Amino acid sequence: MRGFSDEERERIRRDLLEAGRSLFPKFGLQKTTISDLTDEVGIGRSTFYRFFDSKEDLYLAVLEAEGEKVSRRLAEQNLDDVTDPEEVVTQFLHFIFEEIETNPLVRQLIISGELDRVRSHRTEAEREAERQEEIETIRAFLDPFVEQGHFYEDDPELVASAIAAIPYLTLHKDDIGTERYPNVRDVVIETFARGLVEDSE
């Protein structure tokens, strides 16, 4: 087994992530084989395990990389520049709903029950760390408004947790009814944002 230079390792890892990002949404986690992934990258099957412990491990890494991309796109929304607290919550929620609704990786994860399979590879501590990270992302733009007393709730952690909960409704498009869904989503987002803010008008 030959060794790889740091540069080669870096490239292969990136290519595997790229292959996962392309194949997982197309075929799902279960039907995508290690060979499918290594063929795409042009390495031997056994080499895979020098980079990732398992297919699920790569899947999680793909999701993590995707999460970083979402964070970058969120940063581009310039929520820091929004001065109206109701508007900042509305814009954030619309952004997250749109991400979930249009991202093939996330859709695949949700629709096929992939989420449960991937989850069994995570401990509750890891999941809690992720939730905490999400809540902190929200608090980054929210806390100034909470501190200035713009919200009914004065616990920023609780406000952020409530905001983070709303986008789970995306997963219930079929329950809500696909025709009804877009209007329901918009009313829920606007109503919730309005209700958070003291003396909203």
Add this chain to the structure above:
Amino acid sequence: MRGFSDEERERIRRDLLEAGRSLFPKFGLQKTTISDLTDEVGIGRSTFYRFFDSKEDLYLAVLEAEGEKVSRRLAEQNLDDVTDPEEVVTQFLHFIFEEIETNPLVRQLIISGELDRVRSHRTEAEREAERQEEIETIRAFLDPFVEQGHFYEDDPELVASAIAAIPYLTLHKDDIGTERYPNVRDVVIETFARGLVEDSE
């Protein structure tokens, strides 16, 4: 095959529903067999099919009967007597969340993925009829407030649909984090109700 009197048919049907209500939450739809159900009732296995087309059919009937019980309990909440629009929405949502969280049948349905299996036995038209029924239940106590201009949204169908969507968050207790969940639920309910109402204070 002997015939049953109307009275016997009525009793057996009721007993099968009762057996389903007791066994399905305990063992799940898949692991509960027709024989388990008929043994409980004291009839032969083949007799089952004179009452229900399938196990799933009985399951749906059990759920329907359960839905009627929930409707009766909802009626007992006397929401008609509540004069504050924010309060009526808050009380309704707390009631529904509590029902979902404490009803073993509903919990089983949700937790085990039973819902998807049962759903494959329903057409989209049947599902839409159910959604419509739920929306009408909400409109029964909501419409007077909408007509009086108490809500920001003036389309009662849309307001009711949005209210009906919120309880899907119960299914995400684990996603939200079980410790955080009760506070998040309460903040979401109160915030949403507050946001619906024009000039809430």
